[in-house]
Amino acid sequence: MTEQLKLKKATYNLYTFFISKMIGSLGGSVYSFGLSMYILSLTGSSLSFATVIVLSFLPRIILSPVAGVLGDRLPRKWLVLGGQAGVILTISTLLLYTHEFGLSLPAIYITTFFNGIFLTFSSVSFSASIANMVDEARLQRAMSFNQLSYSISGIAGPILGGVLFGFVSMEMFLMIFIGAAIITLTLESTMNFTLYKKERTTTEESPKESMLESLKSGFRYVNKKPIIKAILWTALWLNLFFTAINVGGDFILLTILHLDPKLIGLTEAGAAVGVFVTSIYFASRSNVKFPLLIVKRSTFAMSVVVIAAALPLIIQFSTMMNFIYYFIIMLFFGSLGVITNTPIGVIMQTSIDEEYRGRVFGIIEMMATAAMPIGTLGFGILYDIIPAQYILLFSGTVLIAIVLILLRRSIIEMAHPELKAERVEVEAVPE
Structure with a gap:
């Protein structure tokens, strides 16, 4: 062809x-x-x-x-x-x-x-x-x-x-x-x-390998790929702690800030608007140069937005100001979600060997899905016993720490060696 x-x-x-x-x-x-x-x-x-x-x-x-x-x-x-x-x-x-x-x-x-x-x-x-x-x-x-x-x-x-x-x-x-x-x-x-299917790059898997052994080899493959493993664990913890917003959003707006249900519906629409606009932007431009660096910055920004969501619970705003503020918060969430997920998708599609791609995506699906009901149950209980602003502040702070640890400089430079080369060149320039 x-x-x-x-x-x-x-x-x-x-x-x-x-x-x-x-x-x-x-x-x-x-x-x-x-x-x-x-x-x-x-x-x-x-x-x-x-x-x-x-x-x-x-x-x-x-x-x-x-x-x-x-x-x-x-x-x-x-x-x-x-x-x-x-x-x-x-x-x-x-x-x-x-x-x-x-x-x-x-x-x-x-x-x-x-x-x-x-x-x-x-x-x-x-x-x-x-x-x-x-x-x-x-x-x-x-x-x-x-x-x-x-x-x-x-x-x-x-x-x-x-x-x-x-x-x-x-x-x-x-x-x-x-x-x-x-x-x-x-x-x-x-x-x-x-x-565009590529030929197998390894012969590790035998045609007679059992289902269980094949599944284990998928986990071993992920464990040997630091970049994929870092993305996988980051996605797991993000899905877990971002549930604080998914579970607490309507609870905060309805029971604490007493917003009209129609206004609550409009704030939720803000996320969809953010996804829509940002998706069109990404679809119209060429591939980003350093996707994992973009992921780190966007997830860090989302963590800050979680902390920012606590502000109206600490400082009293008017009803309309609360609506506008949380609409913007959800708009940012939608946009940053696309900025995070799109480069992650590109990285996973291009960096996983053909013969392991199904297993790795299966593992991702399992871990990401499992985090959601656990987070939903956990935060559902916490919102009944702990003030909402403390939950948001704690969750955002933990998320920042997770991003800085799992997507540390060494992982970013492993994914994009040219960044390390640029840094070395800058450090080598005499003052």
Whole structure:
């Protein structure tokens, strides 16, 4: 295949990837909104809603490493399409059940769990395939498109769901999700998942290696890669401590600062706006020169923003000032999240050997997902017994320490040797 033809196919992959992700995410967002409203209106119980969230997380925590191992053994396109087909089958079964017997809480629980299983295999395999679908020069754009698709669905999904809820039945929400999933499956089936696939760089793994041994070799691989390990642990601790904002945000605004729920909704929209604008910026520019240095600066800035979120709890502001202040805080969170995640995605796609990429992304998915329910439970308890400003100040301070330790100068210079060379040259210049 000529280089010109490969670039043409990569362009097709890039934009098909964006459209399929956006449609799939939008359908999922509308479905999730309708389902959450249905459960809360049916039961009036936050426990029932929390159970659905836990059941959606569990498969990702347990099965992500297994999905990664299979992604390194089997054609990833099969796993992606198989996962999407499983989602369609699961929701279609729920639709048929609802039509015959009516929607019930146990049916939702079972569907959520199986849906989580199929989505785990699909998402891990797709993440491990991005570097094989586009050329390295456009990896940053691909990662930005991924963020942009979630931003659009995050803004449009609840709006569309809110318009539909109360006017249409839950069966319509299920059909919207199924329709979006079918379109996503169709588009992904036309993509080339091996366009830029590299040959194996090692022969360490034997074809007869057991699943457990293959999983262990993935952990050993991460342990031998200081840069990947530093990013992995940084992401874990960030997901854990940034939950302080996710859990405490609405609690602070509603119960402590007594903001109107409509204003709270607008502050949350600030994050989506930040993601949207920053994703477009990254998609329109070339790859950043020193991605890990950018990650360090952006995560440090996010840690400072966590501390800054405590200010209205220490100094009294007016209601409108509180709204404006927290809108800006969420805007920064959204923007800095993209500035962090996009370069991390590029680093992971380019620095992980082809034969280990599935396992490493499976490990990342497992660790990142596990941190969220732990953080949610932990901070949910802490906010009931400790003043919110102390939690935010402590979390931000710990995050700053984590960034400075895990992304220390030696790790940055290991990732970007040219920075070390520049520093040595500067130090060598006589005064």
